[in-house]
Amino acid sequence: MQMTDFCDHLYNESTDGYIQILKLDDENNSGERTIKIYNTKNDGLRDIVEELHKKEDVFLAPNTMYIPKRRVENIRQFRALFQDIDCESMGLEKAETVYMIWIMHYEGKIPKPTMVTDSGRGVHLYWRIQNAPFGALNTWQELQDYIYYNLKHLGADKKATDGARVLRLPGTINSKCDANCEVLYIDNDVEYSMYELREEYLNYKPKTHQLKMQQTKKIDNKVISNRFFNSYSLHMERANDLETLCRLRKYEMTGYRNMAVHCFAYWKGIYVRDNYELENIVIEFNNAFTEPLKETEVQAVLRCIPKAIDKFIAYEQGLRSGERKRVSKGMRDKEGYWYKNETLIDKLGITSKEQKYMKTIIGLDEKYDRKNEKRRADRRNENGLTNKQQELQDLKNKVESMKDQGYSLRSIAKDLNISLGKVQRVLKK
Structure with a gap:
């Protein structure tokens, strides 16, 4: 049940890409532990985790990959934000740590986790998000770092801020401390939007604020949301x-x-x-x-x-x-x-x-070349005409249409509020 609930919280019919699971096997003759890797789509995930129930040292990557190779550059979907809290290394009990995390949420410092699991020697936190593609990497990383920065005093692990990170799977055993990994809390009614979280927690302001700040020369700590790069x-x-x-x-x-x-x-x-x-x-x-x-x-x-x-x-x-x-x-x-x-x-x-x-x-030379090229492109529309050329073309179309309908040149000039000479010049072009 725990493993199924965990999988259902992170993955559903919208899940696309490969989900990777790692199983650390016993040491071989040279003293090294071998790794068994499972790559599966969502429809095969639950069969694999059932097979691994009560096994030792099993890990799962919350985010999916577009090919069965776990790397940040291969991410297909971001399914969650997460943090690995090694609270015992900080001398904190798990219950005490979770309580402090909830206090931080109520104080408005971090969003409320949608799932908390016991990892054996600490807790794992998850914030389920509306799935997003690889193009959202910088937003995902900013949010991940924000949460880490605010929780590092509780034992947050910087290595767990990696988009391709694996975390211990509930329903399995942590051999380092011979403890069961299990789900402590889950809320299936909450699913965050990364962009809403960014607006709420990352102190963003629109780019126009930057111009206003430069004009007034006031000091402000808002992060500028540049439409090109941050x-x-x-x-x-x-x-x-x-x-x-x-x-x-x-x-x-x-x-x-x-x-x-x-x-x-x-x-x-x-x-x-x-x-x-x-x-x-x-x-x-x-x-x-x-x-x-x-x-x-x-x-x-x-x-x-x-x-x-x-x-x-x-x-x-x-x-x-x-x-x-x-x-x-x-x-x-x-x-x-x-x-x-x-x-x-x-x-x-x-x-x-x-x-x-x-x-x-x-x-600077290339920068100006690009700006000039953009200006040249902006000056012409899809017909290859400047604004002035398009205006004259539109006027000529109107004049010719009215002439075809039997209007005299004088009446055309009067109706369009232009001189007779302009009407004549337009028709000659």
Whole structure:
């Protein structure tokens, strides 16, 4: 019943994609534990979890994948926000921790969980959401980090802020403490919208507020909802730009490898919080170079990333929680690694031709070229005419139509409130 209730809460007929379940088996002769992986669609999920009832160390990924390979970049649907609270490490009892979480909800600091499970040594929290595609990653990550930031004093695990994270399945056993994992609380009447949660908890304001703030020069801590990028989505697009750059150069990055690996690891780390998974992604990226960096050099880069991500979360979520932050024009006051476009273009040797394929890493010349191109496009409609040309064309159509109906040129001029000479000129064109 517990396993069925858990599955029914997260997955229904709207579920699309693969749900992954992991079962850690006993140690082999070399002392390593093997992993049995199940990938199933929603209609086969309950049969698998029944098979795993009362088994040890079983984990499930709340979000689904579009292919049977569990990675953030493969997410098909976001089904829930979640947190892994290791309260015992903080000297807190589970009941005490859940009580404190509910108090925080009543104080308006976090949304009310829709499900709470006992993980053996702590509790797992779930907030069921209206399913959303991979394109909602930055919103999901912002909300996930917001909840983590507000619960880390209770033992929230930063690794569990990863979109491809697995959590212990209720109805199974945690072998580390020989304890049953079970559902403690469930509310099937609540399903959140991520965008409503963002408006309520992430301190967003429309972009017009930014213009007003600049005009009045008043200090405000509201997070600006830029229609292009915010801090989270910017990092994701920068990682995509870097991969585009490597493809353009056919991965001939000699002279730029260290900077490329450093930036890629950090930008990817904003979303991939599992250090082991991030390491694999970065190593794959480095190995694609025609001359890869040495493994020791890659590991040196990776060692700096977790602390930088901690600083990024603290800064961004502090801002969303209403803390006053000072940011200079060069963004030197922001936490984490922030590079201006000019710096990236210089450090990576990006040419003006390569910038034309980028979304975010562009210089002033390319920026102005795009603005001018947009203005030129905006000046012409679907007929290829400017506003003035379209007005004249519409006027000519009216004049010709009235003339065909037998109106004299003078009466046309009078009815359209224009001069006789203009009517004559229009007909000559």
